[in-house]
């Protein structure tokens with residue numbers, strides 16, 4: 356057993372876009388569906404983030420399936436050029452839990468160019484928020500264009516930041532071509548089911 | 562020294578931060594020195610690096626690289642594992658050991674454990690031992706193995722290893738503190754003779770002499786375990 360034997364979901368996107376919020380929504384559902392799940396956090400307060408996950412998933416996941424992995428101030432390197440330390444953490448998960456089904460890797464917040472190495476993530480979600488500006492999809496960052504699923508989060512904030520969801524939808528459709536994108540509000544959970552449908556279909560039943 | 566082009570390129574490859582073994586996640590205590598405001602300028606950095614080279618990289622890691630290289634060249638697995646065990650015993654901070662063994666495992670996966678070298682007297686022995694956790698698999702040890710397999714001389718292996726340690730630490734310094742790129746290059750230039758000196762001094766050392774003396778660095782390495790801000794694994 357090693358990292359090659361489990362499904363791996365990468366979650367990338369800028370700081371504060373809602374990656375952690377999405378992980379918190381995804382994990383209970385996946386556990387409920389009967390999967391054994393591991394979670395890795397790459398953010399700056401790495402161990403603290405991992406502790407927060409451990410607390411909030413206390414009833415769902417064993418402590419040793421939550422890990423913080425430091426990426427030496429290079430979050431993009433950790434998920435793209437050299438994912439070896441994340442892979443080492445996944446190897447440790449599989450050693451301790453040979454029935455592990457899926458690992459979620461949350462990248463540290465990064466720029467719009469940060470994509471996941473395909474050997475680290477079988478499926479790559481890129482989370483942006485409407486509050487970062489309605490022009491984000493239009494900039495065609497590799498994260499936005501190459502992710503398997505683009506998640507546009509914080510739809511509830513659109514009226515407060517003068518972001519037009521129709522503009523975002525039109526631009527996202529244009530830059531994504533046939534690839535999917537989903538609008539979410541991780542605060543009340545709307546749109547999250549749709550994300551889970553994609554994950555189920557593309558990763559877990561694949 | 563060899564002048565073989567293939568070996569030369571291998572030396573560059575092994576010393577390059579492009580090598581995907583997680584080197585950029587290790588600061589070997591530097592993050593803690595900077596957390597505690599102990600490193601303020603290029604001179605501090607130069608002194609720290611020189612001390613590292615003279616007290617840890619030379620007498621400890623270089624001895625490990627050199628002896629691993631020699632053991633590998635002789636095809637002596639037992640000797641190789643003894644080098645690994647000794648390095649494990651003399652590396653005090655837990656995070657230093659973890660950074661080193663994780664990188665060692667990744668280097669092994671990448672350049673030793675490939676099917677093409679899985680013949681009885683080649684990489685398989687040490688690769689299997691690392692995979693089965695029967696030996697720690699420290700980075701300098703695996704580095705020595707790879708270097709020997711790919712035709713680097715013992716001294717070249719030590720130099721490539723020590724040089725990549727220096728650039729790794731300088732890269733970490735630049736990400737953690739505020740150092741200009743020309744200042745960093747000037748530090749690199751001035752510690753280069755210390756790299757050579759440390760490697761030449763320890764390249765023939767017996768494995769039983771392997772030891773380090775860097776108490777402050779070790780304390781920094783241990784305090785880092787509980788640091789609030791941690792960008793680095795060590």
Ligand SMILES: Nc1nc2c(ncn2[C@@H]2O[C@H](COP(=O)(O)OP(=O)(O)O)[C@@H](O)[C@H]2O)c(=O)[nH]1
Pocket residue numbers: 368369370371372373374375376377464508509510511512539540541542543
């Ligand atoms: N209003 C609103 N806030 C959200 C939403 N999703 C996340 N947040 C908040 O945005 C902040 C950053 O979210 P977080 O998940 O930590 O972002 P990360 O840096 O991408 O992991 C937190 O305060 C969240 O509570 C959302 O859909 N709507």
Ligand SMILES: [Mg+2]
Pocket residue numbers: 374375376398461
């Ligand atoms: Mg987060």
